[in-house]
Amino acid sequence: MGIETWIVIALVAIAVIYVIYVYNKLTSYQTQYENGFAQIETQLKRRHDLIPNLVNTAKGYMDHEASVLKEVTEARAAAEKAVDAAHDRPGNAETMDLLSQAESALTSGLGRLNATFEAYPDLKADANMRQLSEELATTENRVAYARQAFNDLVQKYNEYRRSFPPVMIGKLVGHGEDAQLLEFEDSEAIQKAPEVSF
Amino acid sequence: MDFREQQDLARRQTRILVGLYVLLLIVAAAAVGGLMWLGLTLGEQAQANQATGSATIPAEATWQAFAWAAGLTGGGILLVTLFRWFTRSDGAKVAKSLGGRELTGAGETNLSPAERQYLNVVDEMAIASSLPRPRVFVLDQESGINAFAAGTKPENAAVAVTQGALDHLSRDELAGVVAHEFGHIANSDIKLSVRVAAMVFGFTFLFFVARWWFHVGVGPGRRDARLRIAMLVGAAAIALVGLLTVFFGRILQAAVSRQREFLADASAVQFTRYPDGLKSAFEKLKGGASSRVESDAAAEMNHAFLFRAGGARLFDTHPPLEERIRRLEGQPSA
Numbered sequence: 001m002g003i004e005t006w007i008v009i010a011l012v013a014i015a016v017i018y019v020i021y022v023y024n025k026l027t028s029y030q031t032q033y034e035n036g037f038a039q040i041e042t043q044l045k046r047r048h049d050l051i052p053n054l055v056n057t058a059k060g061y062m063d064h065e066a067s068v069l070k071e072v073t074e075a076r077a078a079a080e081k082a083v084d085a086a087h088d089r090p091g092n093a094e095t096m097d098l099l100s101q102a103e104s105a106l107t108s109g110l111g112r113l114n115a116t117f118e119a120y121p122d123l124k125a126d127a128n129m130r131q132l133s134e135e136l137a138t139t140e141n142r143v144a145y146a147r148q149a150f151n152d153l154v155q156k157y158n159e160y161r162r163s164f165p166p167v168m169i170g171k172l173v174g175h176g177e178d179a180q181l182l183e184f185e186d187s188e189a190i191q192k193a194p195e196v197s198f
Numbered sequence: 199m200d201f202r203e204q205q206d207l208a209r210r211q212t213r214i215l216v217g218l219y220v221l222l223l224i225v226a227a228a229a230v231g232g233l234m235w236l237g238l239t240l241g242e243q244a245q246a247n248q249a250t251g252s253a254t255i256p257a258e259a260t261w262q263a264f265a266w267a268a269g270l271t272g273g274g275i276l277l278v279t280l281f282r283w284f285t286r287s288d289g290a291k292v293a294k295s296l297g298g299r300e301l302t303g304a305g306e307t308n309l310s311p312a313e314r315q316y317l318n319v320v321d322e323m324a325i326a327s328s329l330p331r332p333r334v335f336v337l338d339q340e341s342g343i344n345a346f347a348a349g350t351k352p353e354n355a356a357v358a359v360t361q362g363a364l365d366h367l368s369r370d371e372l373a374g375v376v377a378h379e380f381g382h383i384a385n386s387d388i389k390l391s392v393r394v395a396a397m398v399f400g401f402t403f404l405f406f407v408a409r410w411w412f413h414v415g416v417g418p419g420r421r422d423a424r425l426r427i428a429m430l431v432g433a434a435a436i437a438l439v440g441l442l443t444v445f446f447g448r449i450l451q452a453a454v455s456r457q458r459e460f461l462a463d464a465s466a467v468q469f470t471r472y473p474d475g476l477k478s479a480f481e482k483l484k485g486g487a488s489s490r491v492e493s494d495a496a497a498e499m500n501h502a503f504l505f506r507a508g509g510a511r512l513f514d515t516h517p518p519l520e521e522r523i524r525r526l527e528g529q530p531s532a
Contacts, residue, residue, distance in 0.1 A: 039325065043325075130311060131311065131314070134311065134314060134315050134318065135318075137318075137369065138315075138318035138319070138321070138322060141322045141373075142321065142322050142325055145322055145323075145325040145326035145469075146325050148326065148471075149325065149326075149328055
């Protein structure tokens with residue numbers, strides 16, 4: 001074989017090794033943001049688990065506010081479904097949008113519920129309720145912090161994927177699309193725990 | 199300044215500190231050795247004057263004494279430093295030595311609402327800072343508002359707050375305070391400050407040497423009066439060297455500590471994205487709340503606390519509250 005053949009073989013080998021390198025790096029970043037999503041999922045589930053307790057405790061005190069309680073219960077069911085859908089495809093634009101909408105609805109429902117509590121001093125004094133409100137506050141914070149971490153990881157993946165050589169290789173090896181950030185509509189509101197003034 | 203840059207800076211500072219420490223160690227060892235040599239030479243001369251002129255101590259023996267004294271002193275300082283370094287490395291041990299009671303959270307049903315909230319806040323900050331959850335302690339006996347982080351690595355870190363902090367701080371304020379402590383863990387400040395504290399502590403070994411010389415000097419035994427005086431002067435001189443090294447060490451320690459406090463405040467804002475919590479805790483302190491920590495072990499650990507735990511102004515390990523509040527408000531320092 002002539003020297004030209006060897007040069008061609010060497011170039012092909014280098015190209016293949018480089019593609020493998022980029023693929024591995026993309027996959028590693030993808031795994032990282034997927035793990036980041038697992039943390040959000042844990043915290044969102046925690047949030048969802050709290051709501052039946054919250055609603056049940058409130059029920060005993062609130063006579064005329066059935067609609068608010070029903071709204072929150074429904075929002076929770078929708079949010080739970082959205083989490084399950086997102087679980088299988090974290091970073092996917094469609095499921096992330098669905099999740100952010102469902103969780104935003106739940107957040108606003110909880111906000112209204114908290115506003116309603118104001119009218120029930122007995123409920124606010126309830127020891128069970130105090131503990132629930134602390135749990136709710138910490139869960140909201142955890143969701144916010146976990147989301148920050150997830151978004152940082154998604155950003156890292158997207159940045160690398162869009163950078164020059166990887167952007168050409170990404171499409172070939174199944175990394176053709178940006179991962180979707182998880183932005184709740186009322187991003188500001190969720191940064192801070194809902195005002196539960198006991 | 200970003201996170202990575204801060205860590206590089208911390209590493210650079212650590213290298214400078216280790217260099218300074220080695221320098222001080224050599225100076226101190228040489229000073230003690232030199233004093234030993236001087237004492238023996240004087241004694242030899244005294245004996246030479248007294249007796250028929252034959253020196254009883256050969257010249258090389260005084261040099262051997264120099265080497266021994268310098269070596270023992272240097273080695274002693276190093277050993278004491280390492281001892282302190284290892285006893286201070288495990289955060290949980292430090293927290294316990296200050297009277298801390300551990301909260302594990304798992305299966306503890308008898309927690310007060312404030313303790314439950316504190317545990318929640320710690321969990322939140324672990325998520326926000328992407329650090330493993332440290333061990334969590336409460337200083338039951340302390341009614342002042344204070345907190346500290348201990349442990350040299352995130353894996354053996356501990357966070358503790360006083361009962362006073364649980365009683366008097368709101369949730370946001372507590373979150374700011376805990377985030378500040380997480381800042382210390384994330385920036386490897388504890389490692390740095392434990393290292394510096396161990397170095398300063400190592401030099402207190404010189405006081406033992408001085409005391410030993412003093413006792414030998416005044417102790418029984420047939421000795422020339424001038425040799426006795428020389429030994430007492432030597433003991434005083436060693437004590438002076440010890441005093442100076444510990445003095446400069448403490449000033450250095452305080453200066454490093456003050457810089458790290460600003461950094462931890464900044465990290466707290468990064469983690470909580472909410473500077474008002476910590477700011478409000480500072481204002482509470484400024485408004486007259488006490489940050490005093492009564493435990494005897496507190497003085498050694500002053501640098502580790504969120505606020506001054508007490509002690510002289512000259513060796514202040516913490517910047518003034520006004521300055522910290524100003525920086526949290528994003529205003530340039532005056």
